[in-house]
Amino acid sequence: MAQLRDYLHTAVPAPLMDAEVEVVDLHAYIAKLDREFKTQRYDDINAPLLYVRIQIGEATCNALIDCGATRNYISQDFMVRTGLGPRVRRKSQPTQVTLAGGHTHKSIDRCIDSVPVYFAPHASEAVSFDILDTKFDMILGMSWLRSKDHPVNFFNRTVHVRDQNGVLVPCTVPLPHPSISCHLVFAASMRVSIIRDDIEEMGGCFLHALPAHDASSTDSPSDPRITELLDAYNEVFEGPHGVVPDRPIRHEIILEDGAVPPRGCIYRMSEEELSVLRAQLDDLLKKGWIRPSSSPYGVPVLFVRKKNKDLQLCIDYRKLNAQTIRNAGPLPRIDDLLE
Template identity: 60%
Template sequence: MSEDFACLPLLTTDCLPGPQCAALCAHLHTYLSFYAPPTSPTDDEVAVGDILAYVTKVACEFRNQRYDDNNASPLYVRIQVGQASCSALSDSGASRNFMSQAFMQMAGLGAQVRRKANPTTIKLADGRTQQLIDLYIEAVPVYFTPHACEQVTFNILDTDFDIILGMPWLASADHTVNFHRRTLSVRNAFGAEVACTIPLPHPLIRCQVVTAKSFRATCAYEQPEEIDLCFLRTVAVADSSPTDLSSDPRVVRLLDEFADIFESPTGVVPDRPISHEIILEACVVPPKGCIYPMSEEELEVLRAQLDDLLAKGWIRPSGSPYGAPVLFVRKKNKDLRLCIDYHKLNAQTVKNAGPLPRIDDLLGRREVFF
């Protein structure tokens, strides 16, 4: 650069002759093309006689340049810290790792905050604001996956981001970053790389149902700068009293749509490794008794249930000398529940002699199992 301009005689005035001005503008254009947006010299630029005006014009283009194709969104990582989780910003331009004051309190890390002996003054991304950092948290366990945990030191910073992972964390050999594919991987406890970046949201507008309480909590926590549009609709609270859902049209439509899933099984239960057996006392006579009287409604319900159980193959006609009467009990929803009275049969069966298991033994086995 210096050699190219050394051959041009410099004048004491601000203006150059036409040929020298054109040559100098061409050299300036070649040099500035490495730093400013490429612009082709036009006839007006070459013909200008004031070299300072041309340099001012190029400098203005350099300051106001815009990279339209550089609209990539930030790279976020989902992490768990203490009692809270958040989307951490991975920032290669940050010289330290930062945690906001609000997230520090939400994660329950207030007792681990320490004060620096020598506070640090930093310059933020806007280039103007400076903050004095005197608080930090050392060796905080950060979980990227259930088996990927790292000890990270954070400076407490008043920022809109919950956590900023800067170069001290990104520079580790255990972290693989691919900005082209927008992926960031960490190594878990088994030495395998695990992707932990949050995928980009779908460009379509997401719609989800929220309550007024959760909406107020979200606005209070995230504090959005603006909300373009918000629909509020009052939803009637459903009656919590027990009802028969079988008559609900929504349940009926759901059962009809997935009839192959909710259809009741038919036939007898397949053979199991353990067979059930009722042991009777010696020299007992099968009990006999009369049936209980039933109303016409109960007889209709009994016939309907017997036909249904016979059709499913769960019961069959039997000529056994043992039998038990049936009766109905009215449920809370006024329906009838079929009951079988086995009192006389139970009086002739041999009771199990084994003791009941101890509750503390059962609880101990459960702890060992889990």
């Protein structure tokens, strides 16, 4: 962002007194930016460097692959973001960082041992780091490169690691940082940045109105291949009806010993709410998702107004939840479910 801000300050021609000349210069400047973005001209000093996308806990970053570094390093800022502060320990003997020219840069007396780093789904390794004040979030040096089989191809810009089954899987290698980057921002966040006069959050901003979406184009696709595909899998796009078929696993609510069916009051509703409730009950009965029941268990319902002023049906299960034995099993990882 700093380089982009400096580029904008130096590249924009000084506005002339003639309004027409100023407009012509501005158009030429925007055209120049557009040409640079289309050709992806990489002017950053980081362009030749090779990174891999890694994840530690909930935090992600681009780790620099550096065969000239003898050890692995993590920055102070990224260490804080990952919440690894409590695992930091002091070294008995500080490590001296020596640059390529032979000059000693500084000594490092803090490190973190055996941090689980995810390089791909089902591909994690325990990596130890020295904490170094650097602009890179993470540097993977020879300590990591020679620890296991990590094929690195600088020509093709590919990095592979082995997953839990011993199979080589590719790491995510981000593209080099362009001198002009394109990001999606929301109008609300941009408005807040402008009000706060947050210079660090802004560089150059070009607003473009998206064309209105024509719903009729999606109803009748012009491409015959799309129409053929939709017809072949028409049942996939139909709304579900009836109860869920029998599955190997049947879920149940396990209650505490001696629990009796809770009793609750019926919440009062307005005429609008009663009509919406009747319509939703009729729809659920028609789909077969609910049925009349004489069970001793029953819970009240109520409505909450949504942002678009529609009514959202809510079911009050609080008394039933108070009698339910909590499931102590851990939730599955999202990446495992998507794999």
